[in-house]
Amino acid sequence: MSSILVLPGDGIGPEIVDEALRVLKAAEKRFDLNIQLDHALVGGAAYDAEGDPLPESTLAKARAADAILFGSIGGPKWDNIERDKRPERGLLRLRSSLGLFANLRPAILFPQLAEASSLKPEVVSGLDILIVRELTGGIYFGQPRGIKEENGERVGFNTYVYSESEMKRIARVAFDLAMQRGKRVCSVDKANVLEVTELWKEVVTEEAKAYPEIELSHMYVDNAAMQLVRAPKQFDVIVTGNLFGDILSDEAAMLTGSIGMLPSASLDENRKGLYEPCHGSAPDIAGQGIANPLATIMSLAMLMRYSLQRDDVADAIEAAVEKVLDQGLRTGDIYTEGTRKVSTGEMGSAVAEALAGV
Numbered sequence: 328m329s330s331i332l333v334l335p336g337d338g339i340g341p342e343i344v345d346e347a348l349r350v351l352k353a354a355e356k357r358f359d360l361n362i363q364l365d366h367a368l369v370g371g372a373a374y375d376a377e378g379d380p381l382p383e384s385t386l387a388k389a390r391a392a393d394a395i396l397f398g399s400i401g402g403p404k405w406d407n408i409e410r411d412k413r414p415e416r417g418l419l420r421l422r423s424s425l426g427l428f429a430n431l432r433p434a435i436l437f438p439q440l441a442e443a444s445s446l447k448p449e450v451v452s453g454l455d456i457l458i459v460r461e462l463t464g465g466i467y468f469g470q471p472r473g474i475k476e477e478n479g480e481r482v483g484f485n486t487y488v489y490s491e492s493e494m495k496r497i498a499r500v501a502f503d504l505a506m507q508r509g510k511r512v513c514s515v516d517k518a519n520v521l522e523v524t525e526l527w528k529e530v531v532t533e534e535a536k537a538y539p540e541i542e543l544s545h546m547y548v549d550n551a552a553m554q555l556v557r558a559p560k561q562f563d564v565i566v567t568g569n570l571f572g573d574i575l576s577d578e579a580a581m582l583t584g585s586i587g588m589l590p591s592a593s594l595d596e597n598r599k600g601l602y603e604p605c606h607g608s609a610p611d612i613a614g615q616g617i618a619n620p621l622a623t624i625m626s627l628a629m630l631m632r633y634s635l636q637r638d639d640v641a642d643a644i645e646a647a648v649e650k651v652l653d654q655g656l657r658t659g660d661i662y663t664e665g666t667r668k669v670s671t672g673e674m675g676s677a678v679a680e681a682l683a684g685v
């Protein structure tokens with residue numbers, strides 16, 4: 328028995344999570360799955376109900392679950408409340424409380440959607456990159472940090488720090504994942520300037536010795552940023568620290584053209600994970616039934632693959648998504664002339680049907 332905690336959140340969150348659950352139901356019918364579902368509040372919805380974007384009861388359920396399926400949080404309604412109570416704080420606290428140090432952001436471009444990219448279709452069609460970003464360390468968390476007065480002017484400072492053990496564990500995640508894919512890892516650093524990434528490069532190279540089948544390369548972050556728009560298909564898995572990963576994963580994501588298509592996972596040491604679409608709560612379209620549920624549905628596929636070790640179910644969900652795209656179904660954000668515009672619910676139902684039938 329596996330347990331999944333469902334946290335729909337705010338805005339379009341509940342709409343897109345409903346469709347992922349519809350797909351889960353179809354998966355349960357087709358495969359031998361024994362899943363116990365639980366639900367809880369998070370973000371603005373939790374603040375409204377309990378005065379806290381991450382109530383203790385939600386955190387306790389999250390700790391107990393094998394995996395978490397998360398919608399999205401936030402919205403203008405909560406923009407002006409005290410900082411600590413804002414919806415985003417709930418998500419950050421959830422990630423750090425669960426020790427989710429490995430952020431996985433695939434950038435996949437289905438050939439059917441190649442026209443949606445700002446790059447030439449031949450450069451991006453069939454793109455399949457996985458960016459592995461360290462999520463709980465590096466310059467975003469290093470101490471000391473702050474803004475101080477020095478010699479009559481203000482000085483801002485942060486500390487870029489990684490311990491060897493932090494570097495080793497994220498490298499291992501990248502190598503393990505690459506073994507399930509193309510067996511190539513590119514480690515991104517700035518070793519020509521920053522000592523911390525000089526050590527990063529050394530540690531990653533040492534860790535690679537335990538993975539003789541992996542082809543490891545190294546690239547400076549400025550070059551990686553260029554290569555991602557010049558020839559993105561050269562990459563299989565990219566592993567990097569928090570800051571570089573933040574920027575490169577957004578860059579890679581945008582190669583695919585639509586934010587509504589991008590899933591993500593954040594994993595702990597034991598592959599317990601939080602799975603969520605990369606986009607936010609889209610308050611501008613919430614409640615209209617037009618949001619694209621595919622990023623959340625593909626987050627469910629990642630959950631099956633990484634936390635439940637069910638590659639067969641993950642592959643089938645992804646195949647069902649592809650089938651529906653082949654049939655020409657599109658939500659508004661990925662619509663192009665000659666395709667059929669459908670609602671959130673129609674898209675979810677079509678994927679569930681395709682899953683049941685394939």
Ligand code: NAD
Pocket residue numbers: 339343398399400401402403415418586587603605606607608609610611612617618619620622660
């Ligand atoms: P957003 O990602 O919510 O929306 C950006 C644009 O993309 C909007 O035009 C939106 O309509 C569109 N969009 C997003 N998801 C879509 C989908 N599935 N289908 C179709 N169109 C989609 O980013 P934003 O507008 O900057 O932020 C809105 C709120 O979301 C803010 O409160 C922000 O703090 C929050 N947010 C939450 C998360 C999260 O839950 N992890 C991430 C980012 C932003």
